[in-house]
Amino acid sequence: MTGAPSATPGAGDARPRYRTQPVSFVRRSGRLAPRQQRAWDAYRDRYVVDVPRDVARTSVDPDHVLDVAATFGRDARLVVEIGSGQGEAVVAAAEREPGTDFLAVEVYAPGLAQTVLRASQRDLTNVRLVQANAAEVLATTLPAGSVDELWVFFPDPWHKSRHHKRRLVTPSFAALAERVLRAPGEGDDGRPGGTLRLATDWAEYAEQMLEVLDAAPGLRNVHGPGNAAPRFEGRVLTGFERKGEAAGRVITDLEYVRV
Numbered sequence: 001m002t003g004a005p006s007a008t009p010g011a012g013d014a015r016p017r018y019r020t021q022p023v024s025f026v027r028r029s030g031r032l033a034p035r036q037q038r039a040w041d042a043y044r045d046r047y048v049v050d051v052p053r054d055v056a057r058t059s060v061d062p063d064h065v066l067d068v069a070a071t072f073g074r075d076a077r078l079v080v081e082i083g084s085g086q087g088e089a090v091v092a093a094a095e096r097e098p099g100t101d102f103l104a105v106e107v108y109a110p111g112l113a114q115t116v117l118r119a120s121q122r123d124l125t126n127v128r129l130v131q132a133n134a135a136e137v138l139a140t141t142l143p144a145g146s147v148d149e150l151w152v153f154f155p156d157p158w159h160k161s162r163h164h165k166r167r168l169v170t171p172s173f174a175a176l177a178e179r180v181l182r183a184p185g186e187g188d189d190g191r192p193g194g195t196l197r198l199a200t201d202w203a204e205y206a207e208q209m210l211e212v213l214d215a216a217p218g219l220r221n222v223h224g225p226g227n228a229a230p231r232f233e234g235r236v237l238t239g240f241e242r243k244g245e246a247a248g249r250v251i252t253d254l255e256y257v258r259v
């Protein structure tokens with residue numbers, strides 16, 4: 001893996017521009033395998049949401065707000081997965097729950113193409129993908145309160161301490177999660193707020209997640225402060241998790257609700 005966040009033209013602009021902050025990913029080769037390329041060419045228009053860009057290929061124009069109902073052609077529960085990788089979790093969940101809409105946010109082109117391939121093989125109608133930096137999508141693209149569940153499974157741990165600033169789950173991420181998750185209903189509509197689910201195979205990152213998210217005023221740890229959640233049964237075993245287990249790492253799940 002090589003590369004670094006690009007310099008940000010227009011950094012003096014008053015609009016939020018996340019390229020002024022370290023990003024949680026690096027640019028990797030975007031080469032698609034032949035079957036990924038074929039799926040991408042055939043089904044890109046069906047599954048990939050075109051978002052207007054800002055300064056970089058993975059940035060989004062902060063003035064653009066996604067019309068979620070128009071994107072899926074209906075009003076339904078919305079689950080957003082950040083860093084969906086090869087799409088194993090999001091596609092399995094979408095197949096299992098046809099009444100829910102799933103938006104996968106990922107920067108890595110071969111992962112997106114693999115997700116398109118999986119979704120098209122199952123002829124799914126309730127999955128869409130956005131190729132963008134998730135922090136920006138949470139900050140401006142998704143309408144506030146539009147998300148029923150937000151998933152972050154195995155975000156890059158950035159295990160060297162000099163790279164910790166690149167980690168996705170920080171206090172500013174917590175504020176973005178609070179922004180997009182549905183607030184609890186009031187009065188007769190006393191529905192609980194939206195849910196944030198995370199998983200990691202990096203014990204020290206799990207501690208950081210607990211510390212940061214337990215302190216977030218708009219989130220409540222469903223299992224009590226400092227406590228992990230049982231394994232989320234809606235999360236299929238991905239290749240990434242399998243590798244973590246094979247290396248002897250313990251998997252930690254976390255679950256928060258918007259309050």
Ligand SMILES: C[S@@+](CC[C@H](N)C(=O)[O-])C[C@H]1O[C@@H](n2cnc3c(N)ncnc32)[C@H](O)[C@@H]1O
Pocket residue numbers: 023024025082083084085086105106107108111132133134135152153154155156168238239240241
């Ligand atoms: C370690 S992988 C895990 C993938 C998948 N969730 C799984 O469990 O197999 C982390 C993924 O997050 C993506 N990612 C990292 N930072 C991101 C960001 N800011 N926006 C969107 N995707 C991001 C990476 O490209 C990578 O595919």
